[in-house]
Amino acid sequence: xxxxxxxxxxxxxxxxxxxxxxxxxxxxxxxxxxxxxxxxxxxxxxxxxxxxxxxxxxxxxxxxxxxxxxxxxxxxxxxxxxxxxxxxxxxxxxxxxxxxxxxxxxxxxxxxxxxxxxxxxxxxxxxxxxxxxxxxxxxxxxxxxxxxxxxxxxxxxxxxxxxxxxxxxxxxxxxxxxxxxxxxxxxxxxx
Amino acid sequence: xxxxxxxxxxxxxxxxxxxxxxxxxxxxxxxxxxxxxxxxxxxxxxxxxxxxxxxxxxxxxxxxxxxxxxxxxxxxxxxxxxxxxxxxxxxxxxxxxxxxxxxxxxxxxxxxxxxxxxxxxxxxxxxxxxxxxxxxxxxxxxxxxxxxxxxxxxxxxxxxxxxxxxxxxxxxxxxxxxxxxxxxxxxxxxx
DNA sequence: ATCCAAAGTTACACTTGTGTCACTATAAAT
DNA sequence: ATTTATAGTGACACAAGTGTAACTTTGGAT
Numbered sequence: 039x040x041x042x043x044x045x046x047x048x049x050x051x052x053x054x055x056x057x058x059x060x061x062x063x064x065x066x067x068x069x070x071x072x073x074x075x076x077x078x079x080x081x082x083x084x085x086x087x088x089x090x091x092x093x094x095x096x097x098x099x100x101x102x103x104x105x106x107x108x109x110x111x112x113x114x115x116x117x118x119x120x121x122x123x124x125x126x127x128x129x130x131x132x133x134x135x136x137x138x139x140x141x142x143x144x145x146x147x148x149x150x151x152x153x154x155x156x157x158x159x160x161x162x163x164x165x166x167x168x169x170x171x172x173x174x175x176x177x178x179x180x181x182x183x184x185x186x187x188x189x190x191x192x193x194x195x196x197x198x199x200x201x202x203x204x205x206x207x208x209x210x211x212x213x214x215x216x217x218x219x220x221x222x223x224x225x226x227x228x229x
Numbered sequence: 230x231x232x233x234x235x236x237x238x239x240x241x242x243x244x245x246x247x248x249x250x251x252x253x254x255x256x257x258x259x260x261x262x263x264x265x266x267x268x269x270x271x272x273x274x275x276x277x278x279x280x281x282x283x284x285x286x287x288x289x290x291x292x293x294x295x296x297x298x299x300x301x302x303x304x305x306x307x308x309x310x311x312x313x314x315x316x317x318x319x320x321x322x323x324x325x326x327x328x329x330x331x332x333x334x335x336x337x338x339x340x341x342x343x344x345x346x347x348x349x350x351x352x353x354x355x356x357x358x359x360x361x362x363x364x365x366x367x368x369x370x371x372x373x374x375x376x377x378x379x380x381x382x383x384x385x386x387x388x389x390x391x392x393x394x395x396x397x398x399x400x401x402x403x404x405x406x407x408x409x410x411x412x413x414x415x416x417x418x419x420x
Numbered sequence: 421a422t423c424c425a426a427a428g429t430t431a432c433a434c435t436t437g438t439g440t441c442a443c444t445a446t447a448a449a450t
Numbered sequence: 451a452t453t454t455a456t457a458g459t460g461a462c463a464c465a466a467g468t469g470t471a472a473c474t475t476t477g478g479a480t
Contacts, residue, residue: 040446040447040455040456040457041446041447041455041457041458043456043457043458060334062253062254062256062334063255063256064252064253064256065253065254067436067438068437068439069436069437077457077458077459078458078459078460079438079439079460080440080458080461081457081458081459083438083439083440084458087439088438143251143256163396167396181419182418183416184410184416184417185418187410187416188397188399188403188407190395190396190397190399191393191399191404191407191408191411192411192416194394195390195411198389198392199389201389201392202382202386203385204381204385205354205355205358205381205385208379208381208382212379213379213382216379216382217386219375219378220378220382220412222415222416222417223414223415224412224413224415225375225378225383225412225413226373226374226375226413227372227375228372231424231425231426231427232426232427232477234426234427235427235428258467259468259469260466260468268429269429269430270429270467270468270469271428271430271431271470271471272427272428272429274470275426275427279468279469421480422479422480423478423479424477424480425479426477427474427477428473428476429474429475430471430473431470431472432469432471432472433470434468434469435466435468435469436467436468437465437466437467438463438464438465438466439462439463439464439465440462440463440464441460442459442460442461443459443460444458444459444460445456445457445458446455446458447454447455447456448455449452449453449454450451
């Protein structure tokens with residue numbers, strides 16, 4: 039009943055992610071995206087009213103994927119297994135954290151719809167944290183995690199660790215295992 | 230022998246920092262800066278050929294200040310004192326790490342002078358790391374730090390920790406002390 | 421007082437991105 | 451084959467940022 043589309047939403051969102059990570063919010067624009075999709079710029083306006091709506095749509099899509107993966111944490115058995123799962127997840131899907139910082143760069147939208155979505159979006163990281171509190175609670179209940187350290191600091195540090203630069207090109211396994219060891223047992227000897 | 234300047238370099242760099250942190254590399258522009266300095270846009274071109282030169286100049290200035298502070302680490306006595314000093318420094322001057330990510334967003338300059346400075350600039354974080362290796366070496370020599378964890382991972386994690394978000398508005402002291410404890414002794418109980 | 425060098429202003433030509441709209445193209449239903 | 455809904459195009463008017471250069475302002479030196 040209609041013409042065939044030249045690109046899928048997945049393709050589009052994949053490119054959006056790439057560009058946002060490379061150029062940041064202000065460096066992202068329709069012309070570049072259209073070019074890479076091999077489509078005219080005007081076509082994009084068939085699907086998104088403007089840049090802010092495109093980006094919020096993308097972020098919601100991306101976060102939902104991530105949260106869906108994260109949900110698997112509950113099938114991992116005991117606390118140690120959940121810890122390993124979580125660390126693997128955030129190292130495999132590390133862009134999410136960086137993308138969250140992009141949202142903060144979004145200007146105050148004039149558009150009413152975009153404004154609502156942006157508010158919705160800004161709550162997502164906090165929702166994710168809340169989601170993870172089950173994991174932390176389990177750890178504390180099982181006596182595996184220190185009681186006196188606030189949950190939010192633990193989660194914050196875990197998530198932040200994905201952004202640790204690997205300048206010297208250490209093998210990924212060494213790098214990830216080192217970070218896991220520091221987070222769990224610290225970098226001080228015989229503590 | 231000349232007219233009085235309407236703004237100092239310090240004022241200018243202070244605003245540049247603020248804007249880069251708020252808007253990122255691509256969101257920074259001369260018009261905004263000129264407005265806040267209460268000066269015409271054209272006047273800025275008296276001091277900087279273009280945006281890239283301004284930003285690289287700023288970054289060199291900023292990094293030099295930071296490195297000057299960092300140099301004090303050698304006067305702090307034993308390893309524990311140096312650790313405390315370093316953590317305090319990066320929590321007080323945390324923007325530096327975020328600014329480094331801005332450099333990565335800088336386009337490949339057409340200008341030859343700017344290109345040279347950018348190369349110089351991209352080496353600075355690595356130089357800083359090298360600077361800090363004395364600290365790590367001391368820790369390992371004194372038997373205070375685990376031998377088997379690579380220096381770069383330890384330093385990376387320490388620096389990255391400043392970006393841990395304090396969403397829930399914990400008192401700064403609680404927040405910083407918690408992070409210090411995790412980094413030094415881990416978040417696992419009775420490890 | 422007048423000169424002149426550095427500071428600042430303003431207008432101009434250029435470039436890049438935005439959002440819209442009338443238009444054409446195409447696949448499927450009738 | 452004709453219709454029709456949706457996909458895509460291209461040109462337009464607009465907005466915002468860039469870099470330049472001729473011009474004015476100002477304050478100390480002569």
